[in-house]
Amino acid sequence: MKVLVTGTAGFIGSHVAIRLLERGDEVVGVDNxxxxxxxxxxxxxxxxxxxxxxxxxxxxxxxxxxxxxxxFATHAPRRVVHLAAQAGVRYAAENPHVYVSSNVTGFLHVLEGCRNHAVEHLVFASTSSVYGANRAMPFSEHDSAEHPLTLYAATKKANEQMAHSYAHLYGIPSTGLRFFTVYGPWGRPDMALFLFTRAILRGEPIKVFNHGRHRRSFTYIDDIVEGVIRCLDRPPAADAAWDAGEPDPSSSGVAPFRLYNIGNEQPVELLDYIRRLEQCLGREAIMELLPLQAGDVPDTEADVGELRRAVGYVPRISVEEGVVRFVRWYREYYQA
Incomplete structure (x- = not known):
């Protein structure tokens, strides 16, 4: 089938596009x-x-x-995977207008395209950052996510609500995926593993916030792509069992709409992540230990039980193996 993938020059978007092409789909990619x-x-x-x-x-x-x-008028895709966005949690403090333009206005244009051209399924990227001030662990789609702590997270929460409204009003089957700390080959240079690798190889110090006591559900890119493709192939329906009571945050019942966590259920402390990287590089990191940054949460932990039940999602790549694969790619790409 013909699939529109937004953000195909991006980290996750490029991997998704390759996977779709490998299985025989036609891909229309958009990126600025x-x-x-x-x-x-x-x-x-x-x-x-x-x-x-x-x-x-x-x-x-x-x-x-x-x-x-x-x-949309020219290519008329059957399904859409929306991954393009202005990324970076901290960059939003410097350039808030860019985030609203790309993540909110841009998403509206995607929704309008889906509405006007009878797209049969929209899968879109959200983020674990929407959980914000929520301290219940592990993070569950059934918990409230009404208090994001950054503008980036707020724009993604807005995406979830916008998609639900379009699913309800126009019957567009929509699935939102809350990504948990994605890493791997071809990753973004502003993310921790990339920054740490570059600095360690140069003998420069790395900034380690919260004194390295963060715990994160680090998720390897191949596991993310597998979940995205599985979801794309299974458009949601409205929940026939909904009894007009209080809607569940992950599935209102009145629309063909679902939200899922997608990540690794085994959180890893940042210091352990760094130690694994040191082993792969054969060098010791010079760590500048710093306090927790504004907007950061100390821990993330993904409950992916709903995604497992819905599409059989099981992440398979451990952090130990994933870091090895990233370092191998980094050394080859940068001749480091």
Whole structure:
């Protein structure tokens, strides 16, 4: 089938596009190749599949209403995987307008495209950051997520609510996936594993917030892609068992809409993550231990029971193996 993937020059989007092409789907990719980080890396990701005859690339900004309307009208995708967004939790404090333009206005244009062209399933990226001030562990889709602590998280929470309203009003089957700390080859240079690897190889100190006592559900990219594809193939329906009582945060019952956590259920302390990286690099990190940053949460832990029951999702790559694979890619790509 023909699938529109937004953000195909991005970390997760490029991996999803490759997986869809490998199984025989036709992919229309859209990306604006902004300069939030190294555009050369984005181009290199695209070069891995750009010349596949079943791939069509569209250079456009999601916030450009006319461009997005034209994209949907021209290509008429059957399904949509929406992964493009202005990423980076901390960058939002410096450039809030960029986040609203890309993550809110851009998502509205995606929803409008789905509405006007009878898209049969929309899968979109959310984030574990929406849990914000929630301290119940592990994070569950059935818990409230009404108090995000960063603008980035607030835009993603807005996406969930916007998608639900369109699912209800226009019958667009929609699935939101709350990603938990994704890492792996071709990752983003602003994320911890990338930053740490570069600094350690250069003999530079790394900033370790909360004195390294963070616990995170680090999730390898291949496990994320597997979950995205499985969800794409299973559009949700409205919950016939809903009894008009209090709606569940993950599934209201009145719309073909679901929210799922997608991540590794075995959280790892940041210091252990760094130790594994040191072993792979054969070098010791120079750590600058710092307090918890504003907007950060001390721990994340994914409850993926709902996704397991729905699509059989089981993450398979351990942090030990995942870090080895990342380091191997990093050394090859940067000749480090």
């Amino acid at each position: 190749l902004n300069d939030y980080y190294d555009v050369g890396l984005k181009q290199a990701r695209l070069d891995r599949f750009r010349h596949d005859p079943r791939y069509t690339h569209v250079h456009a900004d999601l916030a450009d209403r006319e461009a997005m309307a034209s994209l």
